[in-house]
Amino acid sequence: MQRVIMSGDEAVARGAWEAGVSVAAAYPGTPSTEILENISLYKDEIYCTWANNEKTATEIAIGASIGGVRALAAMKHVGMNVASDPIFSAAYTGVNAGLLIVSADDPGCHSSQNEQDNRLYAPHAKLGMLEPSDSQECKEFTKAAFELGEKFDLVMLLRMTTRVCHSKSVVELGERAGAPPVAYTSKPEKYAMLPVNARKRHVAVEQNLNRLKEYAYSSPLNRVEDNGSSIGVISSGISYMHAKEAFGDSVNYLKLGITYPISDRLVREFAAGLEKVYIIEEGEGYLESYVKALGIPCTGKEMLGCQGELDAHKIRQAFGLEAEPEIYEAGINAPPRPPVLCAGCPHRGFYYAMSVRKDKIIAVGDIGCYSLGVNAPFYGFDIGICMGSGFSIPIGLSKAAKLQGDKRKVFGILGDSTFYHSGFTSLLDAVHTCADVCLCVLDNSITAMTGHQENAGTQKDLMGYEVPAIDIVQMIYSTGIDKSRVKIVDPIDQEQMGAAIDEALETEGIFVIVAKRPCALLKEVIKANRGARCVIDQDKCRGCKACMKIACPAMAFENKKAIIADPASCTGCELCAQMCKFDAISRVEGGR
Template identity: 60%
Template structure:
């Protein structure tokens, strides 16, 4: 058997391929992004980046009903966007298997919240599968496709950051034939009008009972009995690994892999056989509540934190007690190292100018690299919630400020990918409401934060095919934004950005600013900039520190002089040159 070390995301992609999945769609989002990236190199699987999570799931549902085993993948908050089709497909069920991967982020490694998407399985009435390592990611995804078809139900496949981004050994198998189920018209099943939906709801309640029977005996749920039965642990997902790490073989463990519907008979069997029950799970008391509803007392969230990510030490400290253990500490603070806008980042010119105009503006942010603009020294925005809200949220905020007599204009920002995701519908609201706001699209030609995925503005798709690039400026013009209320500027041209801000603040009503400049880390851009960097002439530098106001990580200030301390990361973007009144900075290597 061939073994390979794989991340959870790689194993999910491999498992889907081995299971004969032939359609996959997703919107990039950490920690889920690498699933599609790994599937996209397999030519038998039609893989695509969708505009948002809802369109991704819509596509996958269409493919499933059409007869292809299909997968949609997204980060946890993405499932909120896709919740509408998710709840509908809970009723329709599938033709070929449908698996929806939700990658949750306990600990908020790169997310705005820690929501536990297992709760969606209850809401949308789906089967819920939770792997606990890379091997199970591969094995369980295959089981998930089987369950989906056998019980005519979509499967919610719940992983977490620590599963997605951890690697472990995985035994590879060979993919079989790609199964294609014939498409068959069935309006009673697939058209969710009220009369049909009522019938399908009844079907789903019955099918969940059958699935529960299966869950009681299937291999995804198993008991590991210890010699004595004093202590029983019920757990799922990554928490199983922490339970094994802490308790080894000294406690009996009910390891759950299929957690909706809950295998009640199995839970009863296990809980009746042990003296004390610990429930070890990250996030919400999902399993704990199920056990308590069966009338068993257990220890769960009263000791295991509901906040953040778990590890073996947290579990040990909570359930076994803290060991007094020697370690190291020194009385010296490491200065913080928050993530920052990269050297050469085009957003820097926008945020520097925004800060200069802050007297006239209240800003709202959004989700993407530009969310890093909130930090020092820019303090780029006051409010940031979710994707698209950076534009639509401005409408309400502007009205509120107007009613308070606050003369400041509200500005909102999205990126290019975010514009296509949900910023477009938000901008339509702004235009249609004639809202007194400045809507900014920071177009860096890529979905950058998640690691450079193509989007609707790109001329190639994820599999490298030539596709029609959508021109977002043309869309904005088509919404009826006249030339005098639209500026398309290079964010590295500080004068042009300031001119746009001045014009935007001067008029009442909607104004749109599009900054256009590709991310400096895009391979072709980086190649074109290779070897170029800026250089400070120490004889001309007077130490005024003006160049440090742009907060470029490639620059430093030492011995009363500015210097380009990291020429390798400097892209010679020239912002620092524009800041210098003494002509002390020049480009070299061109």
């Protein structure tokens, strides 16, 4: 038996391969991204793709499942909101071959706009749910999810969290097996969710969940650890690991692997005779509400709260256990390092041009590397809610501004991947509503924030094959918008960038700016740049700090002069050079 160290995400990918999955789709999002990246290593056996959003990813997987092959769709927690429309109805249809939705939640908002707990989706959408605690379980539970989903005709949810996705632990590898493809046969009564069929399927899914609940009582995915204590802990996922670290063998455990539906019988038998039941869970009081609804007194959320990540330290403090090891002190004292736009980032040029015209603009942002423009020194936008909203919130905002006599123009800002994800439909609304807005696509030719995933605009797909690149400018023109209202500019070139914003400010009605320049970290960009960088002539520098206004992390101010403190990260983009009135900054080719 081969044993390797894998992250949870890698182990899910391996589990999918061992389970015989044939189709996998996802939209990237931390902490789920590496699942599809690793599935692509099996591209000879698994067709995999970055879909344009989580809804289409899920629908691709639904199609494959109905078509008779095992399929998986992976996403971060907020992605499940986008995918929830097909998920709620697919739950009624059930599956032909297994269908697994993987949700990677982000307690503590390490890289997310909220910390929603997607366990709540399972009862709401009527999905069978498994929650792994480590990498081995990630692999095994992925395989089990396909078996259980097929056995009970249920769509399954594998619910993970950041620490499960990204922690590494030992995994025993297996072989690729899984069920052979099931032939597709026409069954509209099962798969066409018109009211007449949906009513019957609602009955079926309830029955199927009850069958899974029966099974859960004796399933090896749930585990009781009897340490002879009068205190029992009920937990699941990473919280079980934290509970073990905090309580050790001083309590009994009910570790739930199947967290929807939960076996009442199992919980009742575990709790019987115990003096105290603690529910240790991160996020919402999901297990606690369930256990309390069974009439079993228990304690959890009142001690732990529902915000932020859980850890053994928090549990020890909440339950008055012995002092924590010193390692926590070290963690607490680590200095914060807020993320910044990279040296040479094209978004910096856009935000600088916006910042000098700030008084005339109300700006709405979105989610991507360009979100970092919200911080000092640019304070590039005030509002940022969810993907795609950067183009639709301005519609309502501009109507409100007009009603109140606010003369500022409302700008919307989003990136290329976000435009494909849901920004385009928002643009359609802007055109349809004759909105008086300027919508800006910061097209850096890649999905940068999540680690350079291909998207509909790239000529390569996830598997490395050549595919047609879908042109954003043509998409914009396809709305019928007058071409004179669309400006395509290089955001680093301040003359072009500034002129486009000025024109937008002078134009009544819709205006679109495509600020197009590839991400500075793209391999092709780095290669084409051939080590070019900028240098600052110290004799010419007057120490006026004009170049510091762009906050490039490659620059510093020392001894009353600007310097390129980190020449290795300088890309020679020359944005700083455009700031200098004294010609002190110049680009040198092949400077490294």
